[in-house]
Amino acid sequence: MNTLRRFVYREVIAAVAFVTLGFLALFFFFDLLDELRWVGRSGGTYELSHALLFVALGIPSHLYELLPITVLIGTIYVMARLAQSSEFTIMRTSGLGPGRALRTLLTLGAVFVVVTFAAGDYLAPWSDRMSQLVKARYMGRITTGATGAWLKERQDDQSYAVNVRAIGPDGGMQNVRIFAFDSQGRLTSQTHAQAARFGSDGAWTLEQVRRSSFHSRGADEASVEHLQAPSLRWPTHISADMVAAAVLKPDRMATLDLFQYIRHLEANGQSAQRYEIEFWRKVFYPLSCLVMVVLALPFAYLHFRAGGIAGYVFGGVMAGISFFLLNNVFGYAGNLQNWSPWITAAAPGIIYSLVSLAAFGWLVLRR
Structure with missing residues (x-):
């Protein structure tokens, strides 16, 4: 059984790493194209090397944003490929039951949770501050709106x-x-x-x-x-x-710093609804990696025909994208309707977890 776990872990981690690198390269390219319009301005002090450094410092933020969706894509691809080649059927006959398969992927998902939390709480805030200082040093100052x-x-x-x-x-x-x-x-x-x-x-x-x-x-x-x-x-x-x-943007702050800022706003009679929602979103966002691996597991129990795997994988990717759209919609709606911040942040993950577990149970018990 340990051999099967190591095999699944190796395949999923390799697929997730490949998809993540592909997305990061794509974002780096588009960000660089957008940043090139500032090269040569501000008296010529902002050069191509500064633009490359600014875009490179934005990679940790993209990594934090992309990890759950790349975990979903990579895991769906591995599960669907194992199902198509009947390798997962062989694993099931070797003792990899539904509960054990779920625990295996949840353990791997917990690793991705830790990586996502570290990227969002340590790498991304530091790199974002450094990138803003680079922009301010060579292009002027950092400001927001007309009144600061x-x-x-x-x-x-x-x-x-x-x-x-x-x-x-x-x-x-x-x-x-x-x-x-x-x-x-x-x-x-x-x-x-x-x-x-x-x-x-x-x-x-x-x-x-x-x-x-x-x-x-x-x-x-x-x-x-x-x-x-x-x-x-x-x-x-x-x-x-x-x-x-x-x-700057509150979603670029570390969780502890955001919590302290919320306490400061409340102590001074200011509205902290927006920042409370962002705080709880940062708490629950890494846990979405667990939702993604649960969402991908039912694909291992489907029976694919030749050439049919692409459609299922595309459907799974669209389901993952809809999760992030729903997450943003709940964030905006919760801010406008003054919903409870932690419910606003946790509701999309709870909904998709229940749907994923229902699909998994139906495929295992009924089919």
């Missing part, structure tokens, strides 16, 4: 609204504005800094600072105090990862 990113924080009896217009090539912030409000919601100060850097103690170091403080003395008397300083220290709990989450 907005964050909120509460400190003692004051609340702050922080606007970061862009992230510079060195990873520091540019054109930072900080609005301070008292417990009654009245503006008490407005601070503008040309640049800001993250300190080792969590505080920000503001550079080229202009601050206007508003003081009220009774109902009819008020004054404004102006301050200009080359640098100013501002204590805050807003970290670099939180700023990056506001400027």
Whole structure:
């Protein structure tokens, strides 16, 4: 039995690796074509080597996105080929029963779950940050929209609204504005800094600072105090990862960083529905590899005629693509309808797991 397991593992891993490399090469080619339009711009500082580096750093993100679908394609191909050549029939007569076959593929799927989690939580966030720094270093700054990113924080009896217009090539912030409000919601100060850097103690170091403080003395008397300083220290709990989450895409963050950012939003009275859905999607997304191998197993119990394998494999691939479409639809619908985040993220996987197990049971018990 160990020989059969090793044979199945070897065949599936080889097929998944081949399909993954093919998809990554295709994405690399299309990304490079899209990136070539920026070569030579920005004063000619962005060259072909920089474009190649930027596209290469995007490979881990594509790997994370593609792994479940390549696991499905590779496993379907191996199962269908074994069924067509009657090798799987021989395995069944050698003691590979339905339950043992399911456990074998689930064990292999667990390995793909670990690989997908590592790619999404460690490789992809790091490579995405590096790619954005490459783009910022040779093309300018990283920004989002016309007004930049907005964050909120509460400190003692004051609340702050922080606007970061862009992230510079060195990873520091540019054109930072900080609005301070008292417990009654009245503006008490407005601070503008040309640049800001993250300190080792969590505080920000503001550079080229202009601050206007508003003081009220009774109902009819008020004054404004102006301050200009080359640098100013501002204590805050807003970290670099939180700023990056506001400027960049939340799905590129690590799961723990996303969880901490959600707690920060909730502590400051901001809506975290979108980020909660992304958090639970990152939790359940690697588990979709288990769904994919369960979805592929029924193909081993089909009886293929000559030339008929391509149609079944294509149908299985379309089923996998529909899973990812349903996953995205649930994400958008859950955000609009304010559904429970973990149910929104888990529902597609549960639905397809039940369908896969039902198909597997029907083929084994009825046929």
